[in-house]
Amino acid sequence: MSQSRFNDVFITQRVSLLRTLERMVNNHSTAEDLLQETYLRVARALSERAIDHLEPFVFQTARNLALDHLRARRIHSRTMVDDVPLEVVESVAAPASSAEDAAHAEQLLERLNVRLSQLSPRQQQIFILSRLHGHSYLEIAQKLDVSLSTVQKELKLIMSICIGVAGRSSKL
Structure with a gap:
């Protein structure tokens, strides 16, 4: 050709x-x-x-x-x-935020705190174990004596709530 x-x-x-x-x-x-x-x-x-x-x-x-x-x-x-070693990554300074950014972040945290406080005690416990303590879904299910599916569904709901709060916050 x-x-x-x-x-x-x-x-x-x-x-x-x-x-x-x-x-x-x-x-x-x-x-x-x-x-x-x-x-x-x-x-x-x-x-x-x-x-x-x-x-x-x-x-x-x-x-x-x-x-x-x-x-x-x-x-x-x-x-x-x-x-890249973790120490190097952690030593990189984050960009400085303005007072407006700090106020916005503070308001977002307050709205998240209010909304998360409205969760049931079990939902709060699941959220804390997963997001703050880093437990796996299986560990949470065993610790709270609930099914793995329950943990997954509750976290999906909780995360959608957080995303909703953050989404509304970004529109303000």
């Missing part, structure tokens, strides 16, 4: 390829880079051998490059976190 035929196919499929890549990597700029790399890889492959079904080959090459990119990004982010 000739290079000019490949150029025609690539130009015809460019928009579709770009959309596919954007959906996969959630970034237009990265998708453009992957599209260029796809062009180069397919052009190199064509110079080395004949390709019978060019369009599927182009799409598969683009898909493979996107998957490689996502895999590398996931490994890189995991490596970055694992490679």
Whole structure:
């Protein structure tokens, strides 16, 4: 297959390829880079051998490059976190907050406290054991003599309450 035929196919499929890549990597700029790399890889492959079904080959090459990119990004982010000692992470200063930020946080905590105080004693205990003491769902279920499902459902409810309070707070 000739290079000019490949150029025609690539130009015809460019928009579709770009959309596919954007959906996969959630970034237009990265998708453009992957599209260029796809062009180069397919052009190199064509110079080395004949390709019978060019369009599927182009799409598969683009898909493979996107998957490689996502895999590398996931490994890189995991490596970055694992490679930095916890002491270093903890020593990094948080950005200074303004008095307005502090007041907003104080109000949010007060609203959360009021709402959490309205929970049943069992719900409060589940919340404290899970979120403050770090117990697993199974440990909580055994400690409170309830089913694992009960712990999961109660925590789901409690967390939705917290999210609701935080959501209303951010709209103020």
